[in-house]
Amino acid sequence: xxxxxxxxxxxxxxxxxxxxxxxxxxxxxxxxxxxxxxxxxxxxxxxxxxxxxxxxxxxxxxxxxxxxxxxxxxxxxxxxxxxxxxxxxxxxxxxxxxxxxxxxxxxxxxxxxxxxxxxxxxxxxxxxxxxxxxxxxxxxxxxxxxxxxxxxxxxxxxxxxxxxxxxxxxxxxxxxxxxxxxxxxxxxxxxxxxxxxxxxxxxxxxxxxxxxxxxxxxxxxxxxxxxxxxxxxxxxxxxxxxxxxxxxxxxxxxxxxxxxxxxxxxxxxxxxxxxxxxxxxxxxxxxxxxxxxxxxxxxxxxxxxxxxxxxxxxxxxxxxxxxxxxxxxxxxxxxxxxxxxxxxxxxxxxxxxxxxxxxxxxxxxxxxxxxxxxxxxxxxxxxxxxxxxxxxxxxxxxxxxxxxxxxxxxxxxxxxxxxxxxxxxxxxxxxxxxxxxxxxxxxxxxxxxxxxxxxxxxxxxxxxxxxxxxxxxxxxxxxxxxxxxxxxxxxxxxxxxx
Amino acid sequence: xxxxxxxxxxxxxxxxxxxxxxxxxxxxxxxxxxxxxxxxxxxxxxxxxxxxxxxxxxxxxxxxxxxxxxxxxxxxxxxxxxxxxxxxxxxxxxxxxxxxxxxxxxxxxxxxxxxxxxxxxxxxxxxxxxxxxxxxxxxxxxxxxxxxxxxxxxxxxxxxxxxxxxxxxxxxxxxxxxxxxxxxxxxxxxxxxxxxxxxxxxxxxxxxxxxxxxxxxxxxxxxxxxxxxxxxxxxxxxxxxxxxxxxxxxxxxxxxxxxxxxxxxxxxxxxxxxxxxxxxxxxxxxxxxxxxxxxxxxxxxxxxxxxxxxxxxxxxxxxxxxxxxxxxxxxxxxxxxxxxxxxxxxxxxxxxxxxxxxxxxxxxxxxxxxxxxxxxxxxxxxxxxxxxxxxxxxxxxxxxxxxxxxxxxxxxxxxxxxxxxxxxxxxxxxxxxxxxxxxxxxxxxxxxxxxxxxxxxxxxxxxxxxxxxxxxxxxxxxxxxxxxxxxxxxxxxxxxxx
Numbered sequence: 001x002x003x004x005x006x007x008x009x010x011x012x013x014x015x016x017x018x019x020x021x022x023x024x025x026x027x028x029x030x031x032x033x034x035x036x037x038x039x040x041x042x043x044x045x046x047x048x049x050x051x052x053x054x055x056x057x058x059x060x061x062x063x064x065x066x067x068x069x070x071x072x073x074x075x076x077x078x079x080x081x082x083x084x085x086x087x088x089x090x091x092x093x094x095x096x097x098x099x100x101x102x103x104x105x106x107x108x109x110x111x112x113x114x115x116x117x118x119x120x121x122x123x124x125x126x127x128x129x130x131x132x133x134x135x136x137x138x139x140x141x142x143x144x145x146x147x148x149x150x151x152x153x154x155x156x157x158x159x160x161x162x163x164x165x166x167x168x169x170x171x172x173x174x175x176x177x178x179x180x181x182x183x184x185x186x187x188x189x190x191x192x193x194x195x196x197x198x199x200x201x202x203x204x205x206x207x208x209x210x211x212x213x214x215x216x217x218x219x220x221x222x223x224x225x226x227x228x229x230x231x232x233x234x235x236x237x238x239x240x241x242x243x244x245x246x247x248x249x250x251x252x253x254x255x256x257x258x259x260x261x262x263x264x265x266x267x268x269x270x271x272x273x274x275x276x277x278x279x280x281x282x283x284x285x286x287x288x289x290x291x292x293x294x295x296x297x298x299x300x301x302x303x304x305x306x307x308x309x310x311x312x313x314x315x316x317x318x319x320x321x322x323x324x325x326x327x328x329x330x331x332x333x334x335x336x337x338x339x340x341x342x343x344x345x346x347x348x349x350x351x352x353x354x355x356x357x358x359x360x361x362x363x364x365x366x367x368x369x370x371x372x373x374x375x376x377x378x379x380x381x382x383x384x385x386x387x388x389x390x391x392x393x394x395x396x397x398x399x400x401x402x403x404x405x406x407x408x409x410x411x412x413x414x415x416x417x418x419x420x421x422x423x424x425x426x427x428x429x430x431x432x433x434x435x436x437x438x439x440x441x442x443x444x445x446x447x448x449x450x451x452x453x454x455x456x457x458x459x460x461x462x463x464x465x466x467x468x469x470x471x472x473x474x475x476x477x478x479x480x481x482x483x484x485x486x487x488x489x490x491x492x493x494x495x496x497x498x
Numbered sequence: 499x500x501x502x503x504x505x506x507x508x509x510x511x512x513x514x515x516x517x518x519x520x521x522x523x524x525x526x527x528x529x530x531x532x533x534x535x536x537x538x539x540x541x542x543x544x545x546x547x548x549x550x551x552x553x554x555x556x557x558x559x560x561x562x563x564x565x566x567x568x569x570x571x572x573x574x575x576x577x578x579x580x581x582x583x584x585x586x587x588x589x590x591x592x593x594x595x596x597x598x599x600x601x602x603x604x605x606x607x608x609x610x611x612x613x614x615x616x617x618x619x620x621x622x623x624x625x626x627x628x629x630x631x632x633x634x635x636x637x638x639x640x641x642x643x644x645x646x647x648x649x650x651x652x653x654x655x656x657x658x659x660x661x662x663x664x665x666x667x668x669x670x671x672x673x674x675x676x677x678x679x680x681x682x683x684x685x686x687x688x689x690x691x692x693x694x695x696x697x698x699x700x701x702x703x704x705x706x707x708x709x710x711x712x713x714x715x716x717x718x719x720x721x722x723x724x725x726x727x728x729x730x731x732x733x734x735x736x737x738x739x740x741x742x743x744x745x746x747x748x749x750x751x752x753x754x755x756x757x758x759x760x761x762x763x764x765x766x767x768x769x770x771x772x773x774x775x776x777x778x779x780x781x782x783x784x785x786x787x788x789x790x791x792x793x794x795x796x797x798x799x800x801x802x803x804x805x806x807x808x809x810x811x812x813x814x815x816x817x818x819x820x821x822x823x824x825x826x827x828x829x830x831x832x833x834x835x836x837x838x839x840x841x842x843x844x845x846x847x848x849x850x851x852x853x854x855x856x857x858x859x860x861x862x863x864x865x866x867x868x869x870x871x872x873x874x875x876x877x878x879x880x881x882x883x884x885x886x887x888x889x890x891x892x893x894x895x896x897x898x899x900x901x902x903x904x905x906x907x908x909x910x911x912x913x914x915x916x917x918x919x920x921x922x923x924x925x926x927x928x929x930x931x932x933x934x935x936x937x938x939x940x941x942x943x944x945x946x947x948x949x950x951x952x953x954x955x956x957x958x959x960x961x962x963x964x965x966x967x968x969x970x971x972x973x974x975x976x977x978x979x980x981x982x983x984x985x986x987x988x989x990x991x992x993x994x995x996x
Contacts, residue, residue, distance in 0.1 A: 154885045155913040156789060199734040207705075209732065216913065220971075227969035232881045233911035234707065236697040236745065236955040237962070238994045241972045243741035247734065253971075261913055264789070291654060291762070292824035295793075326790035327833045335825045383730045385653045413731035415653040415714065415759055457734040464735070471725040473718075473751075473983055474739045480978035485971055496736045 006068040007081035009364035016369035024369045032426045039372040042084040050091040051136045057101045059094040069093045069139035072124035078371045090139035099256045102221045109490045118250035120194025123186040126461025148172040162193020162255040178262045193255035199247040201457030205299035209411045214260045218242045222253030222485040250492035252485045264325035270333040271321035273352035274345040282316035285343035290412040297323045306406035310359040311352040319353045376427040376435045381420040384452035392450040399442045418456040504566040505579035507862035514867035530924045537870040540582040548589040549634045555599045557592040567637035570622035576869045588637035597754045600719045607988045616748035618692025621684040624959025646670040660691020660753040676760045691753035697745040699955030703797035707909045712758045716740045720751030720983040748990040750983045764821035768831040771850035772816045772843040780814035783841035788910040795821045804904035808857040809850040817851045874925040874933045879918040882950035890948040897940045916954040
């Protein structure tokens with residue numbers, strides 16, 4: 001069986017090593033000074049024995065399991081792992097086998113004064129799955145709840161358990177010619193329930209971009225009982241229950257299963273890459289497309305540096321794609337390209353889209369390679385109004401200078417883009433975390449000052465918490481919900497200021 | 499100035515009277531027995547003096563104002579008005595002139611042990627604006643908060659106060675070639691804030707159907723302070739605050755203003771009416787269109803009886819329309835018509851769409867005419883899965899027999915339709931309310947038993963309350979929110995079981 005990396009992103013066998021790592025160092029040294037050292041992956045000493053009695057549900061207390069559940073996959077997580085810095089591991093990793101096990105874990109946790117951190121795929125890049133308090137805690141790994149329970153071909157919906165990973169879910173939809181079409185960058189390493197708890201962003205660049213829009217009915221196990229909404233296509237009866245669980249980051253309960261809307265696999269596809277002589281012209285073109293009602297499935301604008309690094313095209317590049325299971329989409333693509341022409345865009349003869357896709361999936365592995373080379377890498381994403389984007393972009397670049405900053409739009413809306421920034425800075429051995437924290441703080445401060453959200457689809461977790469500022473009445477309301485559903489405060493404490 | 503009807507729907511001068519009422523009686527008598535009597539509109543006696551001291555904000559205590567704020571516009575409201583049955587009027591009708599007045603009213607209400615019922619246009623058809631408790635209450639009429647505060651042509655958004663009516667909002671958008679394109683049947687008589695508080699359904703038959711989808715950021719005044727969300731195109735930071743206010747029906751606070759997404763006025767339009775030989779064939783065609791991704795702006799399926807009554811076409815009729823401000827939509831219409839052909843549909847040469855539109859806007863006035871003729875009329879709407887629609891439809895017709903039941907789809911989704919039922923029954927003078935309550939109970943019971951929602955866009959109000967069944971954990975959470983935001987329980991008490 002293929003093994004997951006305990007210290008870095010994804011599959012162990014996909015880590016960038018040997019000649020690939022040398023090549024990466026070669027390329028990067030054009031931009032940033034490197035010290036020629038490669039941090040080795042440490043061999044872990046055994047962790048101290050669990051400080052809690054064994055839970056009454058299948059669980060592991062060995063070092064391997066606990067180490068792999070100590071941190072998420074942010075830069076600061078990888079650095080700490082490479083430093084063998086596992087100061088706060090979970091005492092146990094618990095694997096509920098069915099929904100009732102979740103309730104048993106809650107009861108056990110209350111009786112043992114333990115905190116419970118729900119764990120989907122563990123791909124959080126915002127500190128969502130580590131506990132920073134003092135009490136002993138356990139990691140509730142939901143990967144055994146990985147069933148597809150129903151496929152409804154009439155109403156185009158799937159009912160699946162929260163712990164199922166992206167590929168397993170799609171694999172079971174495929175024989176029915178159906179697809180959820182929700183592909184976060186973490187697709188292979190994140191779960192259906194995790195997407196819901198963190199409001200993940202998916203495949204579609206426009207329209208129904210978030211898992212929020214695909215969810216039909218969530219079933220959540222809280223310490224105060226199970227909640228499940230009616231399964232209807234739309235509703236107008238009171239505030240929508242599912243919207244309280246979407247983005248709740250494990251603080252109210254554990255998403256045991258959900259119904260989500262699927263669709264027929266697209267059979268018509270048209271795409272093009274368009275390059276622009278200037279970045280602001282390309283932004284103007286994308287704004288016009290986003291406001292046109294054409295609704296491209298893909299509408300990813302790479303700024304000149306991001307385009308250069310990923311596709312070797314030294315100018316702003318728009319990757320556009322349309323798809324349908326019902327009708328041809330060439331006319332829609334044609335109109336979108338026409339809009340681009342109006343802003344000086346030219347259809348490229350290169351396959352930027354294919355190159356981009358390859359680079360996109362490899363990016364987190366390359367990030368881990370860079371970490372080992374001593375580079376500080378940060379990625380963060382946001383959403384803002386069109387009118388504020390240019391100033392925001394300039395302010396981010398300025399605030400993070402002299403770090404190298406690249407930007408792409410992952411999703412676009414009629415009222416604004418969702419820009420995703422990648423930051424590369426020369427690190428100092430031993431000072432990487434400090435520098436990362438500093439970059440994060442500087443970037444987050446700029447987002448807040450410019451009215452942009454602290455996260456479009458990476459969740460708040462613990463790393464974004466200082467810049468998550470709900471209104472006082474809304475925060476008071478959420479705290480009241482927390483107190484009602486989790487009166488012993490066992491679930492992911494501290495998240496969302498709850 | 500044109501006058502609003504105090505006892506019935508809409509404008510006083512649009513009431514069906516004289517020869518029009520005679521004609522209506524003539525037509526209806528083909529289907530239902532009439533007793534030949536026409537209930538007169540009563541002249542109201544003066545109401546007793548207000549039982550509360552005058553509030554410190556502009557307010558009226560006269561009979562005219564209070565009578566017009568005693569009931570909504572449901573059948574049971576019109577009957578009670580025609581019977582001069584105004585047992586529970588508000589003591590005062592209060593007209594806040596700015597946001598601070600709302601807070602002053604809250605403080606006054608707490609000090610005076612008064613309940614506060616927020617009132618937008620008063621077009622509720624579910625008992626949303628009447629108080630059924632014993633305490634004295636006031637009606638908080640928001641119609642003076644009717645300003646458009648900002649029009650943002652770059653990001654396509656409008657900021658308006660909660661008390662603005664539909665036509666005033668559109669009139670101020672029009673010079674900018676913009677439109678909110680949210681046209682509930684009550685458009686002329688309902689407000690922006692009311693739409694948000696009740697999750698109103700709008701113009702679009704597919705895609706962004708509810709005001710929920712158009713709202714960018716809500717500002718709400720609660721007894722525990724003002725809450726306002728960040729104004730961003732999309733967000734992933736915690737549960738979405740706006741979703742807690744959407745559908746809150748005045749129980750958490752008063753929506754003082756909001757930003758909503760607007761769009762350029764459509765310049766390309768294509769439409770067609772299609773008739774089908776069988777109802778089930780027409781439903782199958784609409785299901786295929788709803789799942790095609792074509793996203794028609796209009797996709798209203800009239801069942802044979804509804805088509806007959808409104809357009810004199812004696813077969814299931816689909817009114818289809820596409821629109822865009824950017825590109826031609828004939829191809830999309832063509833593909834939708836092709837889908838209809840596949841199910842035996844034929845493009846009609848009659849203008850069913852135009853006839854339908856006329857009938858649609860006149861319907862509530864005709865309803866009031868029918869009330870005066872002694873007919874019991876009920877309308878209710880829901881949403882269900884495609885797989886359950888036929889059974890639901892049959893069960894509704896059976897449960898309400900021998901009443902005449904018609905059905906149309908107001909909105910359709912990939913996973914199911916939103917059917918809207920109209921019910922006509924022969925009434926007995928003096929027994930109308932009992933029969934209406936009985937029809938409502940029978941219909942609601944069927945909805946619940948078939949997994950359909952108690953309301954797709956009419957809100958829960960007080961009339962739907964027995965069939966609004968949130969899960970116990972979610973209800974407990976909502977009650978905790980209520981207790982936090984409105985600790986003295988002054989706001990619209992009883993709504994949503996809060």
